[in-house]
Amino acid sequence: MTKAQADELSRARIYALLGRLAPLIFLLALVIIFASLQPRFLMPLNLFNILRQVSIYGIIAVGMTFVILIRGIDLSVGALIAMSGLCAAVVAKGGIEGRFMLSADGSGFHWTLAALAAILAGTAAGLLQGMAVAWLSVPAFVVTLGGMTVFRGIALSIGNGGPVSGFDEGFGWWGRGMIGPVPVPVLIFAAVALVAWVVLTQTRFGRAVYAVGSNPDAARLSGINVSGVTLSVYALIGFCSGLGGFVLASRLNSAEAVAGTGYELTAIAAVVIGGTSLYGGTGGVGGTVIGALLTGVLLNGLVILNVSPYTQQILVGLIIVAAVAFDHFIKRQSR
Amino acid sequence: MTKAQADELSRARIYALLGRLAPLIFLLALVIIFASLQPRFLMPLNLFNILRQVSIYGIIAVGMTFVILIRGIDLSVGALIAMSGLCAAVVAKGGIEGRFMLSADGSGFHWTLAALAAILAGTAAGLLQGMAVAWLSVPAFVVTLGGMTVFRGIALSIGNGGPVSGFDEGFGWWGRGMIGPVPVPVLIFAAVALVAWVVLTQTRFGRAVYAVGSNPDAARLSGINVSGVTLSVYALIGFCSGLGGFVLASRLNSAEAVAGTGYELTAIAAVVIGGTSLYGGTGGVGGTVIGALLTGVLLNGLVILNVSPYTQQILVGLIIVAAVAFDHFIKRQSR
Amino acid sequence: MSQPSSLCGTYQQDPGRAAAGGPGIRPVAPGAETPLLEARGLVKRFFGVTVLDGVSLSLARGEVRALLGENGAGKSTIINLLSGVHQPDGGALLLDGAPVRFSRPLEAGHAGISVIRQELSLFPELSVAEAIFAGHLPRNRLGLVDWRQIREVARQALARLGLAVDVGAPVASLSIAEQQMVEIARALTRKSRVVIMDEPTASLSPNEVAHLGTIIAQLSAEGVAVLYVSHRLDEIRAFCRSYTVLRDGKAVSAGLVCETDIPSLIRDMAGREVAIGASGAPRQKGAPVLELRGLASLPAKRGGQRVRAVDLVVHEGEILGLAGIVGAGRTETARMIFGLDPIGAGEIVLNGQPFRAGSPSAAMAAGIGYVPEDRKGLSILPERSVAENFALTGAVPAGPFGWNDRPGEAKALAGFVKKLGIRAVSLRAPITTLSGGNQQKVILARWIALKPKLLIIDEPTRGIDVGAKEDVHALIREIAAEGVAVLLISSDLPEVLTLSDRIVTLREGETTSDQPAARASSEGLMARMTRHD
Amino acid sequence: EPKGKDAEVTILVSPLTFAFPHFVFLTEELKDEAGKLGGVTVVVADGQLSAPKQIADIEAAIVQGVDGIILAPVEADALAPVVQQAIDAGIAVVTVDRPVNGVADVLANVAADNFKGAEAQGEAVVKAFPDGATIVNLQGIPGDKTANDRNGGAHKVLDAAGGKYVFVAEQAGNFSRDKGLEVTENILTGLAEVPQVIIAANDDMALGAAQAVAARGLKGKVAIYGYDGSEDALKAVKSGDLAATVDQFPGLQGRTAVSTLVAFIREGTRPGSNDVLVAPVAITADNLGQAERVGQIGE
Numbered sequence A, B: 001m002t003k004a005q006a007d008e009l010s011r012a013r014i015y016a017l018l019g020r021l022a023p024l025i026f027l028l029a030l031v032i033i034f035a036s037l038q039p040r041f042l043m044p045l046n047l048f049n050i051l052r053q054v055s056i057y058g059i060i061a062v063g064m065t066f067v068i069l070i071r072g073i074d075l076s077v078g079a080l081i082a083m084s085g086l087c088a089a090v091v092a093k094g095g096i097e098g099r100f101m102l103s104a105d106g107s108g109f110h111w112t113l114a115a116l117a118a119i120l121a122g123t124a125a126g127l128l129q130g131m132a133v134a135w136l137s138v139p140a141f142v143v144t145l146g147g148m149t150v151f152r153g154i155a156l157s158i159g160n161g162g163p164v165s166g167f168d169e170g171f172g173w174w175g176r177g178m179i180g181p182v183p184v185p186v187l188i189f190a191a192v193a194l195v196a197w198v199v200l201t202q203t204r205f206g207r208a209v210y211a212v213g214s215n216p217d218a219a220r221l222s223g224i225n226v227s228g229v230t231l232s233v234y235a236l237i238g239f240c241s242g243l244g245g246f247v248l249a250s251r252l253n254s255a256e257a258v259a260g261t262g263y264e265l266t267a268i269a270a271v272v273i274g275g276t277s278l279y280g281g282t283g284g285v286g287g288t289v290i291g292a293l294l295t296g297v298l299l300n301g302l303v304i305l306n307v308s309p310y311t312q313q314i315l316v317g318l319i320i321v322a323a324v325a326f327d328h329f330i331k332r333q334s335r
Numbered sequence C: 001m002s003q004p005s006s007l008c009g010t011y012q013q014d015p016g017r018a019a020a021g022g023p024g025i026r027p028v029a030p031g032a033e034t035p036l037l038e039a040r041g042l043v044k045r046f047f048g049v050t051v052l053d054g055v056s057l058s059l060a061r062g063e064v065r066a067l068l069g070e071n072g073a074g075k076s077t078i079i080n081l082l083s084g085v086h087q088p089d090g091g092a093l094l095l096d097g098a099p100v101r102f103s104r105p106l107e108a109g110h111a112g113i114s115v116i117r118q119e120l121s122l123f124p125e126l127s128v129a130e131a132i133f134a135g136h137l138p139r140n141r142l143g144l145v146d147w148r149q150i151r152e153v154a155r156q157a158l159a160r161l162g163l164a165v166d167v168g169a170p171v172a173s174l175s176i177a178e179q180q181m182v183e184i185a186r187a188l189t190r191k192s193r194v195v196i197m198d199e200p201t202a203s204l205s206p207n208e209v210a211h212l213g214t215i216i217a218q219l220s221a222e223g224v225a226v227l228y229v230s231h232r233l234d235e236i237r238a239f240c241r242s243y244t245v246l247r248d249g250k251a252v253s254a255g256l257v258c259e260t261d262i263p264s265l266i267r268d269m270a271g272r273e274v275a276i277g278a279s280g281a282p283r284q285k286g287a288p289v290l291e292l293r294g295l296a297s298l299p300a301k302r303g304g305q306r307v308r309a310v311d312l313v314v315h316e317g318e319i320l321g322l323a324g325i326v327g328a329g330r331t332e333t334a335r336m337i338f339g340l341d342p343i344g345a346g347e348i349v350l351n352g353q354p355f356r357a358g359s360p361s362a363a364m365a366a367g368i369g370y371v372p373e374d375r376k377g378l379s380i381l382p383e384r385s386v387a388e389n390f391a392l393t394g395a396v397p398a399g400p401f402g403w404n405d406r407p408g409e410a411k412a413l414a415g416f417v418k419k420l421g422i423r424a425v426s427l428r429a430p431i432t433t434l435s436g437g438n439q440q441k442v443i444l445a446r447w448i449a450l451k452p453k454l455l456i457i458d459e460p461t462r463g464i465d466v467g468a469k470e471d472v473h474a475l476i477r478e479i480a481a482e483g484v485a486v487l488l489i490s491s492d493l494p495e496v497l498t499l500s501d502r503i504v505t506l507r508e509g510e511t512t513s514d515q516p517a518a519r520a521s522s523e524g525l526m527a528r529m530t531r532h533d
Numbered sequence D: 001e002p003k004g005k006d007a008e009v010t011i012l013v014s015p016l017t018f019a020f021p022h023f024v025f026l027t028e029e030l031k032d033e034a035g036k037l038g039g040v041t042v043v044v045a046d047g048q049l050s051a052p053k054q055i056a057d058i059e060a061a062i063v064q065g066v067d068g069i070i071l072a073p074v075e076a077d078a079l080a081p082v083v084q085q086a087i088d089a090g091i092a093v094v095t096v097d098r099p100v101n102g103v104a105d106v107l108a109n110v111a112a113d114n115f116k117g118a119e120a121q122g123e124a125v126v127k128a129f130p131d132g133a134t135i136v137n138l139q140g141i142p143g144d145k146t147a148n149d150r151n152g153g154a155h156k157v158l159d160a161a162g163g164k165y166v167f168v169a170e171q172a173g174n175f176s177r178d179k180g181l182e183v184t185e186n187i188l189t190g191l192a193e194v195p196q197v198i199i200a201a202n203d204d205m206a207l208g209a210a211q212a213v214a215a216r217g218l219k220g221k222v223a224i225y226g227y228d229g230s231e232d233a234l235k236a237v238k239s240g241d242l243a244a245t246v247d248q249f250p251g252l253q254g255r256t257a258v259s260t261l262v263a264f265i266r267e268g269t270r271p272g273s274n275d276v277l278v279a280p281v282a283i284t285a286d287n288l289g290q291a292e293r294v295g296q297i298g299e
């Protein structure tokens, strides 16, 4: 029995591996289809376009992976991007003419300070939401739904509704610069994803994240500081949003209160397409990267094939559901 | 012990009752505050305004209560409202000049058919999503996220982005008519809520809904057709969205593809504020009605006080979170 | 496990001790040395309800103490206090004679106290190896998690328990029983001075229990103190030296196991006389109701083909005991009959007709009822009231438009409450306010009310105290007497022996014997349940 | 390097969003003109009010190798780099409705600036209420550029006229009819006395407001000013439900844009000035005939 069972279980593991590959398979299928319909799709230029376009909500999606792993959700990231982007912009400009000044002579600050401002704003906001989730035990969905409107409102009040634009070279490099053929945002995304991967798979904190997502009570009984983990995770996605906000502002050479609208859903979609379970405990950053690429390829490909805008929306919705359904189908085989 | 336990339980029951009243208490507090800041707030006219404004997403929220009770969620309702509203409009107009005709002579159909079209469209769409959730076991969040863009896309293609407006009296009555001092949409909302309440508290189906939300496996082992219940629940919220779409179109005397944007979040907020748990199994329609009123009062009151739009967003977010936190705090006392 | 001639002879004869090769047992005379861990007059209240009322108990190095009591007596609560889950409202904890206070489970862990929880508290999605180390993952030089060591030690710990599962497999793919073994392994991998076991054998079958016995003996020999909670008194006799009995939150008696006997222990627990093994009215069996012919499950389903070739017959008014060790395939056999799992091969004959239930509702329509073994996971609706939990199977038909027949349901439930002595303060309160035993009675009532022709009962008395156990047994006998065919799955051999008319044993998913209970002995059954080579 | 007369031409059209009828109509007319020119393939992309989305679309178009691009930039600064990138790739670019910032060689900017349009709206109010009025202001989506420009333009004119014009309430109606209706209902109850004027940043909100006003039995007592010259709005102006709406002649913009662009691609002819301004006009019952879509509302 035990012997046979052992075999069976390792078979289960093989299936599990297949399950992990499902999103990749789906992505490749999509690429092949687009490429065959429109060869230009595979031009390096286009591929780098896709990567650059993906990179910003990719960064968010990496943070979102942690949140979803602990059975959480964060609807506020879009608003956070706008808010932190504006913080960066205001610091870089040293204020907004006619409204307020941050420096005596109204001159701007160095981009490092701007970046810092964005990241601090994001992290602080995330931390606040984490407290509400961990300490007041308000469902994350509600907290971040509230956060979404609150931070959007703050962003609007900062810029008084209008955009804040025109930054110096150093600021602009992070969004528009290149290192060799590779756009800087892509490298930032890659770096963030890599670090996140190491943290999740190789550190106690990372494993604690999985434990909390898998069974919070058991986690607490085994001496894991559940609310600590929760706090850190929400602070972390706040950090990612702050970073994303800065990069976006730099890329657009402008920050505005409506920026990042809808990013939360794109990011969540990327995470789930990547095979991370909304019920927590399983999944990872690798899948999320695939998921982000998949959404990017989808949006780019449909435009390249100049599918009519309305039809595009319909297709995007259907394909996202199909991708997740496919993933679940494969996974079910392993159980 | 049992004596003591009895005390404990009766205390627990008192708290539980309090817990059920928490949203109401919060609502009253809000009303008192607004009334004291701006007496006109209590004018009957204004109260009816609030009721009328609440009624449409109230109808949706009632359906959403069922969905959340079975641990589901539906992000597509906003888009469904737009889609079904346009269906009704197109039928009522007998087509769209220059694009397509539904009747030989291009004349419109009776409003009953229009209403039917909206409700059928909504229900069918809901049923489809229900199938994906129940049979493909794709998480409801993903299915309805996809549905959101798909139905929005369909709505856009129906109206080609533009509004379809100008309906006859019979059509208009459902959104703008009055019975005595009471606006028709309010009565529809009341009726829907009442029926839903009876179904949930007095019938087998309602009990099955709670069972599925509380412990799906146990429900299945006890002979409850879990996927059947799931299907019906999503069909039901589809029905509500269709109805809502029709009433909205009638109220605005016009249907357009951007209608109902964001209603999903308002509806979910109403349900959760009303004390229904996002983890399923507990809650009910009564709370949802309170929750809907609370959001309505909030939005109305802030406008009446002419709070600046930016500040409004901030306040709305904060108050929603506060309401839910308050509810959870009271409830925790009873455990 | 070895059945000792005299209780006080237990220790000398215990095989485990020899195996451990440790020193002979050191007599622990109270006060002879400062106890390792001591509780003095612990008081615990939940919302003003006193759950523990001045309980004292002590554990010396190497001592194995039994903690006994009915459901709701306060056993788990004491454990929660000893392990920092809750904090006492009165009294003191002493570690090596020095007062301590654990504000979090973590602190108790650092103090060398590890606990095997009553309710499974594992991580379904994580690998077995990781689950074993969760909370204290070993790290390598770089401060990163040391996966190699984790897998190694996990493998060893499981081997020590005689459990061969793939340590890389997700916990969810293990059986309840296997998961229980993993829980035990968790406690063993910590460097513990005190190991607390809260009903570790509730879902274990005899030879896992024996394994556990050996390990307890080893721990004791190594000077580790063990606090052992179980409702199975034969285990108490075999494993424990001293005991403490709780009743309604008070320690009503304590002493050495060898100086007392089971009847008096039961008297102390229940506070009344409990007649054990009183067999009900004689039953005559009727026509065959259920017949399994070479039933086999699909392979590659939950850790492989658990059921290979099961043959058995259950008659009207007969209780058929189905015995087997962990993973023998009993539960999955039941699941297949009830239409929960696909059938690989073989046939099911119901009332003379070949039968395959596509779903539980179909099985119920055919007159089959199934009480699953996993009460928390598969039976109760935690948020819902007792009444609603009872009504779940729709035993009381609904009125027109599926209108609930509340009065009818209330009447039916009231009947069961009286008959089964269900202790509930309010039937409108959530079922989770009842003790485990009473929850189980409600679940049984849920199914009996359906008046099934065949009732499959999986581990009916798991975690239920002696008193409640007798009530449940009486109930099972009664429905059988009413002509219901009962298929009884239990890992508790004495239970199988006292309840059954016939006993079928499974090994590796195959029927290995089928005999009248009268002629069966636990030794004989064990031989059939385990491979003999 | 002109492609030569009646050469096949492919152009990308990227409006702000198709959620606004304004741009739907602009695109329709543009396509129609393209059809008349012949041999012109029009590829459409929906900006969805998102600068990144629009950038992505244009990047994709560059990859596709279109000959020309017509866009209504969601954000003047954000789109500049990618427009430059397109021009460097030898693609002619024309902006409609509003310009991009700081890109020298944009072929032409065919625009009826929203700010100017809103000024026209404000002037219409001044004309109708020379000695001041109490005004309710329905703004668009908070933070949206169109909303900001239209709000700004109206304020510029009305504030300039001194204290005569009092904004008694300013609320966001998110460009949608139902929000416009609800907000107006609430404002009307909130205000002690009825305002004389309601200005809305688009026709949808104005029409919503008109319903609220009618429902309160105030029809004719409140002058409502819309924006966009949409079909429904023109009907309302005709029937007197609206006092006026502002027409930016999106159709004209579309047609001019495409003809300018194609002419350049085929024959290399540049427009006289690269700022082809279309002056927005406030349409009232008197000059209804000037409205571009007046044809659609029939008699």
Ligand SMILES: Nc1ncnc2c1ncn2[C@@H]1O[C@H](COP(=O)(O)OP(=O)(O)OP(=O)(O)O)[C@@H](O)[C@H]1O
Binding pocket: C046, C051, C069, C070, C071, C072, C073, C074, C075, C076, C077, C078, C118, C433, C435, C436, C437, C463, C465
């Ligand atoms: N967290 C809690 N909140 C409220 N009451 C509790 C809590 N934990 C235990 N109790 C109550 O304390 C009493 C003792 O519970 P406990 O779990 O200690 O009993 P037990 O002896 O472990 O029973 P069993 O043998 O069924 O495990 C019960 O009445 C239970 O309802």
Ligand SMILES: Nc1ncnc2c1ncn2[C@@H]1O[C@H](COP(=O)(O)OP(=O)(O)OP(=O)(O)O)[C@@H](O)[C@H]1O
Binding pocket: C174, C175, C176, C177, C178, C203, C205, C301, C302, C306, C324, C325, C326, C327, C328, C329, C330, C331, C332, C333, C335, C341, C373, C374, C491
């Ligand atoms: N298809 C299934 N789905 C869910 N759980 C299952 C399934 N099959 C078996 N199980 C669980 O796996 C465990 C092993 O079942 P199986 O019948 O193989 O062993 P068993 O003889 O019942 O031994 P035990 O019940 O002691 O684990 C059972 O506890 C049951 O809860």
Ligand SMILES: [Mg+2]
Binding pocket: C075, C076, C077, C118, C198
């Ligand atoms: Mg216990």
Ligand SMILES: [Mg+2]
Binding pocket: C330, C331, C332, C373, C458
């Ligand atoms: Mg079993």
